[in-house]
Amino acid sequence: MGFLEVLSALFGVTYFLAWSISFYPQSMLNFRRKSTSGTTVDFPLINSLGFAAYLVSNTAFYYSPLIRAQYAARYKGLTPTVQFNDITFAAHGFLLSIITTSQYLYPRAWGFTPSMGNKPSRFILGIFVGCVVGVAAILFIVLGSPERDSTHDAVSSWVWLDAIYAISYVKLIITLIKYTPQVIVNYRNRSTKGWSILQILLDFSGGSLSIAQQSIDSYMQRDWSGITGNPVKFALGNVSMCYDLIFMTQHYVLYRGADGKSEEGDSLVGADEERRID
Known part of the structure; x- marks a missing residue:
């Protein structure tokens, strides 16, 4: 095994650990505070859907002979850059997201004080339903395609690879918007109190290493379609890092040391209710 292979494996293990550990600080902080x-x-709610989709797509890219053959036909004989640590990361992320979501939806089971942030916003519910409906529509199209099991027609026809891409794009869409509600909540509260900055620092480190690993893998294949062929993994690192920078700016610069408003205004739902009362 050459130097680049070793470096890629090292980056893969390290980003897996950083991203995996990043799921714990928020749930642990909630538990210590007995509040969300x-x-x-x-x-965490939309993250659960995102990691469920990520788990399904990664598993298909890694284990399915048909999906891998259709991928190779579409991308000049190359194989997907998905690795086993991507699958274990997705499974772990899904499990921890479910656990954290339960702290909000079932606060009394955890001994928490209920808060306004326990109710999902209409924006996130709309994204959730839209993603499910979108994937169902693509699956319907693929099921109606006579070439769905073909490898020779994978370039020009609807095949199962397109269904897997549709599922993987759910993760991409969710990555683009999942942090937005919390950014807005921090802005309205003028504080990051209750939001774990440690998870953000770990996420930023993991994103940097994920991009580095994928770049090394594509370089070793002498073809950058290793990135264009797996846009979700590439976008995961870039988009998350942009949000991480926003959160770090809020925590360390804009609202440094701030305790927030005297009255709880910790959700988009709560803000909507306050406007209706006014």
Whole structure:
């Protein structure tokens, strides 16, 4: 095994650990505080759907002979850059997201004080339903395609690879918007109290290493379609890092040391209710 292979494997293990550990700080902080105030269920709820989709797509890219053959036909004989650690990361992320979501939806079971952020916003519910309906529509199209099991027609026809891409794009869409509600909540509260900055620092480190690993893998294949062929993994690192920078700016610069509003206003739902009362 050459130097680049070793470096890629090292980056893969390290980003797996960083991203995996990043799921724990928020749930642990909630448990210590016995409250989810200052945060919203929107993030862990939509994250659960995102990692479910990521798990399904990664498993298909890694294990399915048909999906791998159709991928090779579409991308000049190359194989997907998905690795086993991507699958274990997705499974772990899904499990931890479900656990964290339960702290919001069932606070009394955890001994928590209920907060306004325990109710999902209409924005996140709309994204959730839209993703499910979109994937169902693509599956319907693929099922109606006579070439769905073909490898020779994978370039020009609807095949099962397109269905897997549709599922993987759910993760991409969710990555683009999942942090937005919490950014807004922090802005309205003028504080990051209740939101774990440690998870953000770990996420930023993991994103950097994920991009580095994928770049090394594509370089070794002498073809950058290793990135264009797996846009979800590439976007995961880039988009998450942009949000991480926003959260770090809020925590360390804009609202440094702030305790937030005297009255709880910790959710998009709560803000909507306050406007209706006014």
